[in-house]
Amino acid sequence: MKRIQSILSFFILSIAIVGCSKNESADKDRELPAITITSPVNNGVFSNGQTVMVTANLSDNKTISEVHVHISNNITNQLLIDIHRSPASSNYALSESFVAQSGIEYKVQVIAKDNSANENRASVVITVN
Numbered sequence: 001m002k003r004i005q006s007i008l009s010f011f012i013l014s015i016a017i018v019g020c021s022k023n024e025s026a027d028k029d030r031e032l033p034a035i036t037i038t039s040p041v042n043n044g045v046f047s048n049g050q051t052v053m054v055t056a057n058l059s060d061n062k063t064i065s066e067v068h069v070h071i072s073n074n075i076t077n078q079l080l081i082d083i084h085r086s087p088a089s090s091n092y093a094l095s096e097s098f099v100a101q102s103g104i105e106y107k108v109q110v111i112a113k114d115n116s117a118n119e120n121r122a123s124v125v126i127t128v129n
Helices: 002-020
Strands: 034-039 044-046 051-073 079-085 089-099 105-114 119-128
Touching: 034 105, 034 119, 079 089
Parallel strands: 044 119
Antiparallel strands: 034 051, 051 079, 051 089, 051 105, 105 119
C-alpha cells in the first residue's frame, strides 16, 4: 500500500511540475520600441518665439501603449513641458510643438513604452538665441 501511495504521489507531482513549467520567458516580449526623432535635429538653433516642431516615428513589434514627450531645460534639468499620448498601435507618428524662449538650452526627450513595459528613450538638445 505504501508503494502504491509513493507511486501515486510521484505521478501527481510529475503532472503538477509539467503543468506549471510552461516557458513564459519564450512568450515574453523583450523588444524595445524604436524611436526616430525627425525634428528638431540635435544641436539645432532656434530664435526666440519660434515654434519648435517635435516629430518622431515610433514603432514596436507589438503595441506602443504610452508615449511621453519631456521638454526640459538642459542646464537645470527642470521639466518645462510634459506631454502624454496613448497610441495603442504598433506604429505612431508623433507631432507636437512648443514655442522657444531665448536663453534656454532645451532637451527634447521622447519616451515610448509597450504593453510588456519595455521602454526606450531618444533625445536631442537645441538652443535658442
